[in-house]
Amino acid sequence: MAIIETKNLTYTYPSAAKPSIAEVSIKVEKGEFVLITGPSGCGKTTLCRCFNGLIPHFYQGEMKGEITVAGEDVLRRHTYEMAKHVGLVFQNPENQLFALSVEKDVAFGLENLGVSRPEIRKKVDWALNQTGIYDLRERSPHEISGGQQQRVAIAAVLAMEPEIIVLDEPTSFLDPLSAQKIFDVIYDLNRKQGITVILVEHRLDLTAKYANHLIVMDEGKVRFEGDPREILSSEETRLIGVGIPKATLLYKMLKKDGLNMDGNTPLSSEELAEQLLETLRAK
Amino acid sequence: MIEATDVRFSYASKIEALKGVTLTVKDGEFLAIMGQNGAGKSTFVKHFNGLLKPTSGKVIVDGVETTKTSVASLARNVGFVFQNPDHQLFSETVEEEIAFALKNFGFAADVIEKRVTWALELLSLAQYRKTSPFLLSGGERKRVALASVLAWNPQTLILDEPTIGQDHEQKEKLTQFILQMQAQGKTVVIVTHDVEFVAECNPRVVLMKEGKIVAEGMGKDILTNPQILAESSIVLPQIAQVFSKLSALGFPKNVIDIYEAEKIILNAVGSKQR
DSSP states (O other), rough: OEEEEEEEEEEEOOTTTOOOOOEEOEETTTTTEEEEEEEETTSSSHHHHHHHTTTIITTOEEEEEEEEEEEEEESOOOOOOOOTTEEOSSSGGGGGGOSSSSHHHHHHHHHHTTOOOHHHHHHHHHHHTTOGGGGGSOHHHHSHHHHHHHHHHHHHHTTOOSSEEESSTTTTOOOOHHHHHHHHHHHHHHHOOOOEEEESSOOHHHHHHSEEEEEEETTTEEEEEEEHHHTTTTHHHHHOOOOOOHHHHHHHHHHHOOOOSSSSOSSSSHHHHHHHHHHHHHO | OOEEEEEEEOOOOOOOEEEEOOOOOOOOOOEEEETTTSSSHHHHHHTTSSOOOSSEEEEEEETTEEEGGGGHHHHTTTTEOOSEEEEEEEEHHHHHHHHHHHHHHOOHHHHHHHHHHHHHHHOGGGGGGOOGGSSSHHHHHHHHHHHHHHHTTTTTEEETTTTTTTOHHHHHHHHHHHHHHHHHTOEEEEEEEOOHHHHHHOOOOOOEEEEEEEEEEEEHTTTTTTTHHHOOOOOOOOHHHHOOOHGGEEEEEOOOOHHHHHHHHHHHHHHHOO
């Protein structure tokens, strides 16, 4: 059974003139790494807020259609019940940090679930280490940099070990190497523990290689859904303003120029370099 | 012109964020300041319009030392767009947000109207004129913040992470816009992690680490040097990554431009076939 399924999901914010997402029907299987992309304002963040019930419970507004997450009907469950299944990392970390220290922020969710002290200690330390902020644990979340705050927000969600992690541009303030490290941690959790990952990103250069399921949205609707290699090599995807990874783009340009390369459409520089080396050596 | 000389700065927590930074930004220059989180990039550029004053050393903007003037008077010439748009947005509608500074600077009503319309169109925000900035997406809010600064047409623009939350199309527009500003002789300083964006615009690059400048040069040379970049927690742009692997076959390493990459590869294939 799909771990997330929506049927004709349509949602309009209070006092908004038109729906932010319209007729969205998607299916995510357990253990998938899903990448959601599309132009600014296309409804990606709105869709993410539906996965743990923030929409419609917190934001109100008008919702139509169906949404099932981890076997629960989101419309009939409280947000705090959904929190056991779904961890959400927001775009703006300031919106979710509030405790006096980094450590307390990361421990908050576990304390609420009534986890024992030693167990909390263990999980919090693990999450702090995974995100590279163990040394910051006693600092106030409000006196650290934007990138560091993003890591705190990610650690807080990792500590809960939810079945589904939803990350809405989680590393936008991070430098590329730190971002890559965080993506590697998330990818690792996905591979080894089968945690389902939903990642919202514009920067496909950094993230396309992790995904096995791509959703492209535009104007509140799902335009493409499926295999990232197929979708990113189609001309239409580029036309609606999706930032195709440079490696994928160069591959397409060279193919058009008549260079013969075997193998799949590359999603990363490593994949492209490998194909080019092979092709050039063969000539 | 902005001249920073041996700038040191400590926040109240006594942590020294800048440890002696010296840099000159010439008029009409396009400069990207890059580096890892906590390197002091944002702290440094906040000195350019006097938001922060050095603990020691000095910053001179267009001949005036920042400690001897007010942020308000510096702001007229040096526009600053923050990393997090929520730090600068406060009005009830996008239109009011953009008009705010113009009113403060004493522009006439008809000029304000024209400038607001211009900025809205430029940043694809016209449809949100009467909308609250807080109902917009993160990327759109970032553009409102940018529009509100562009509207008063400052000579120098400081953009802290301008591409965050921007989709591909908006990034391309931003690139074009910056190049256009440059053609008009304006000074543009961006703080960014976005290597692909920098690879596309090819500005002068300054790398910061732990409160100091560790390297500077053209994008093509800095962004293709894996040793320098690794120290600053920056990843090579994709094209540079491909060429660093192709260097095993004698290809040049310092390539960041996709069209240049295409040409070099096709030439290599062509010469082999001949």
